[in-house]
Amino acid sequence: MRTVIGLMSGTSMDGIDAALLRTDGVAKVESLAFVTIPYGDGFRAELRGCLGKRKDSGKGPVAAVERALTDAHADAVRRLLDKAGVAPAAIDLIGFHGHTIHHAPDERRTWQIGDGARLAAATGIAVVDDFRSADVAAGGQGAPLVPLFHRALAEDLPRPLGVLNIGGVANVSWIGADGSVVACDTGPGNALVDDWVLRHGAGRYDDGGALAASGRVDAAALAALLRHPYFDRPAPKSLDRDAFDPAPVAGLAVADGAATLTAFTAESVARIVPHLPAAPRRWLVCGGGRHNATLMAMLAERLGVPVAAVETVGWDGDALEAQAFGYLAVRSRLGLPLSEPATTGVPVPTTGGRFHPIEA
Known part of the structure; x- marks a missing residue:
């Protein structure tokens, strides 16, 4: 240790x-x-x-x-x-x-x-x-790099399990009953909503999802956002923070834009499920997105299984990603893999x- x-x-x-x-x-x-x-x-x-x-x-x-x-x-x-x-x-x-x-x-x-x-x-x-x-x-x-850490934490939890980290970009670690791991970025996390709120002078982020909750999802704009070819690609795959063009929401009212972009994040997560070896029995959410009640409700609706913050199993959702890089630093010094073919697409561990x- x-x-x-x-x-x-x-x-x-x-x-x-x-x-x-x-x-x-x-x-x-x-x-x-x-x-x-x-x-x-x-x-x-x-x-x-x-x-x-x-x-x-x-x-x-x-x-x-x-x-x-x-x-x-x-x-x-x-x-x-x-x-x-x-x-x-x-x-x-x-x-x-x-x-x-x-x-x-x-x-x-x-x-x-x-x-x-x-x-x-x-x-x-x-x-x-x-x-x-x-x-x-x-x-x-090159991403995500947290899945092996999530596997270590989840050793005693029922599986298959989805661990969803929602930062600026969202990523999933799928952990199978046999300990196998599949991972990828699912799509936007908080970045598009944060940028939208900031651009409209409504703060730095949508606190608790209150702005999105007061708006309506624009179905046409959401459909346009979801036409991005990224969602048809199988895992593993990764994204840059600014990979998605928010132009489809440009003409919407502030609250409606926030609602639509929040729905985009939730729907992006749902779109990854067919690419996983099996649907997770439940999802544990870490990162800032878990504080967004509107986003969490949208995820539960679209995923159809329990969705909860990682604190429900005793993890600290704010600390988790930082902890992961302490863990990975030790693995680096031991010469152990930080990534595997199923987590980043690298040819060998x-x-x-x-x-x-x-x-x-």
Whole structure:
């Protein structure tokens, strides 16, 4: 068992999740502490401005945001350790996801900004970063990377089980009765609704789904959104945050647009079920989307089986993705796979990550 920290900055750009846990990187996971540090509006705008960019010279605007992002993660580590009352010397490793600004696996390109060496120097703790590149270079989708962690957590739960993570993009881990795993991005998560609400001056996100609940789903706009060819592709498959064009809702009232985009997320999840080996007996939901009551109700209606937040089985839905990258950091150091053919489409089980030791 190793004591590790996992760090996650997700596609919703809410902030940094930092989780402290103990794990063997295989089947044992003990949750110890968690903090989330919201991004300020100014930095969030700078980060948003990096989306879709490609490599710059190391001196351009992306490099400046990368340094600021890394330093913010170092601060999150300090705050987590202060909360837990643990010294840096007691931590074996940090798993540092960074922030995805460009993901095009079909071009064998993915880019998560974040400087692992800088983080190691700032915290005094060895770091593993760059979790996705090896998978993409080998021909995989590079996402999702959480399914093996979900399998470890779900060892004693009834299966087949669907674990649905709804961040900016939504992804599913299907876990079979025999422990087999199939995974993919299902479609949009919160990103399209968040962007819609922000664009119309109604906040940063639809709090609890209240705006969507006050609107009506436009059937024609929803049908147009669902014509995207992504939904006909079998798993595994993955998406960039901005893969979907929200043009079909452009002329709708604010509440109706929110309702339609929320329905788009729910219907996207339902569309993946025929591509799974068997329909899940139930769905457990993590990520920010589980707080959206309108979305959760739409999911239950479309999936036809119990849908509940992961807290119902004792997991922390806010901490889960950060915990996963602490777990994956240990697997990386052990040379164990982070992905499998059925989770990312990589030809063979593949490890990954780049190690940054503490300089003597």
